[in-house]
Amino acid sequence: MNVKINPWSSSSIQDYSRLFDDFGISPFNDLIPEIKSPNRYIRRNIIFGHRSYDLVIDAMNNQKPFSVMSGFMPSGKVHLGHKMVMDEIIWHQKMGGDAFVGIADREAYSVRGISWEMCRETGINEYILSLIALGFEPEGHIYFQSESQQIMDLAFELGVRANFSEMSAIYGFSGETNISHMISALCQSADILNPQLSDNGGPKPTVIPVGADQDPHIRLTRGLAHKMNMFRIEKREQNNGNFYFSVRSKSAPSEALKEIKELAPGDAKLFEGHVDVYNTDDFNDLLETVRQVELEFGGYSFVPPASTYHRFMSGLQGGKMSSSSPDSYIALTDDPESSVKKIKRSKTGGRITLQEQKELGGIPEECSVFEIMLFHLVEDDRELARIHQECSNGKLMCGKCKAYAAELMKEFLVEHQQMRENARERLHEYGIKE
Template identity: 70%
Template sequence: MNTKLDPWGSVNIDDYSKLFDEFGILPFEDICSELPDPHRYMRRKIIFGHRSYDLITDAMKNKDPFSVMSGFMPTGGGHLGHKMVMEEIIWHQKMGADAFVGIADREAYSVRGVSWEKCRQIGVEDYIVSLIALGFEPDGHIYFQSESDNVKELTFELGSKTNFSELSAIYGFSGETSVSHMVSTLSQSADILHPQLSEFGGPKPTVIPVGADQDPHMRLTRGIAHKMNMFRIEGREDKNNNKYFSVRSKAAPEGALADIAERLPWDTKLFEGHVDVFGADNYTKLLNTVREVEIEYGGYAFVPPSSTYHRFMSGLQGGKMSSSVPESIISLKEDPKAAAKKVKRAKTGGRMTLEEQKKLGGDPNNCSAFELLMFHLVEDDKELEEIYNECICGKRMCGSCKALAAELMTEFLTEHQEKRELAKDRLDDYGL
């Protein structure tokens, strides 16, 4: 496929399953059954892939600490595509995650040339207010990249483990790419990793809900997380096929390996550069001990971040959804009546004539109106399935689907905008 995933460009993915082979993304449906109350995006395979999400499901089951983190680049108004990420963050927060939301103003300034003042205005009015209106709780963390000392300091440290060749291979940077643009990619990595700083409880699984076009940030950050850690744990076998673990130093301070050997309850043998561990029957205890020592010696012991990937919504007229084409999107601040008119003009999967529709049925898989119902407007799976089946068998006409979607969209936007007004009065609760 040779797909190029560009976080700042326009990506059109025709077959999401090809991302499994090309980028190592795993199918989400294989892990969805382990969740007690999956979000509708998960149930409906709108979230189609993941990296290391098993760490998150294990944390949920065991009531262990975990985080969710994602962000928004303040270059334009929030729309239904952004609402998807907001909902995923809020769902994880309700499932027990410590939630982080970053406004990527350093990225907007360096990549799009948006002024700092405009970044703050858009960040608050278009993204943060809608996030709160949708249900984000005050115990979460909302911040601007340019105002977070944690993010700025961590960005500098991550830079010591990254070079231009790596950024060029992942993002296609050239000699014409500005330094600030390159630094903004490290700011993204700092966003992703900073929920694991000691200030927020230390190393823990962290999930990043994103669209597939953001996967380059995940690949970069997972690689940097491994590089930043002082140790790696390897499973090995001796000549008699007896299995054991070897804790290998990656330039760890003197004495750190000896401390690990001393604290472990199993047989150990200390060498220069590594300590071998025999008879370990609890990998979690081994891992936690190694992390504990690393933190005491000034390291981070990052858990490589997990991620989920959702499908993109198509534009209302078909093709790609784009903020530069107003008729293709619905803004979260849009007049409900104007939005309803857009829905009624949306592209559907209907036939050329009413007679053909009744005879052959429609195609809900290629219908913007049905997509709105599936992604945003109908929570009940049985109701959605009934609409789908009535469409494909020719019982339901496009006009009725459009009318239903327009009515529900009007209701949603009216209610959301009322909640937005209330949210503006609560910004102090979120430290803004």
């Protein structure tokens, strides 16, 4: 692939399937039949990959605790790309997840040089208001990194388990990288693990919905979660071909191992630094026992975080969507009339001439207008399929399609911006002070 993706300056991704091999991301398609009431990002294969999301599906389907967490760096306008993540958070919240949203002001300060005052203003007036307007419920948790002592304390502890070589390999840090930038990356890991702290209900599956450029944060945090835990469990084979489990101490006190011996299912034997458990096939029961003992002895017992990855939207003029090019994106705070103009100026998958369009049909897969409808504007799958078919067979012309999409976008922005004003009056319900 010859691309080092990182959260701050990755190249565009041309072949998402390469991420499966290059970064160990698993394809999402096989999981879709197991998901009740899938959202449009799932139904339409916009979410293309995952890590450990099967744990979250099991929790959703069996009414077990799980969390959803993601964050936003307050460095500019909130746009349709951010809306995708917000929609995914809100959907998981509706499916029973405890929802967490972090405003990454420490990252914005260290990476972009944005003042603390501007971080807070942008965080509230752009991101938080839109998040609430889209349907985020007050039972969720919204916080600024710089105002959370819990995040700072956890980031400090995680830093003991991280080193420069590892972070350089993941993020591409060099000798020119400032220290605060590195610390902000640890804050991201603390954000991701925050839902599993005892104050937030303890260990549980937690999904982080992100674009593929944020995967370095997931990889670092999954590694740190393993390192922070006191135990690891290994499945081993005996000479007679039977299997047993060995609970190995990484940093646990000897008393914790003794308790695991007493509580473990099956026949347990205590050795120096480990407990071997025989005559049990119930790995989940053993895992829960180990987790409870670790918590009792002051550990974290983190469940390595799960993640989902969605495809990026292309820019309205083709190529990448860029915050430095306002015509390439639609912000949720844009004047609705300006969004109409942007859509009508956007790149389509139409042919050079009207006659060619009628004869050959358009190419919706290469059309930024169809993409906006696919990602955001048309909820009904049958309606979307109709538009795709009529474009492909030459029945629907680009001008009419643009006008339809522009009207839908205008209606959405008018309604959304009214909801944003209503959300401002509800900030206190979420513990946010302007």
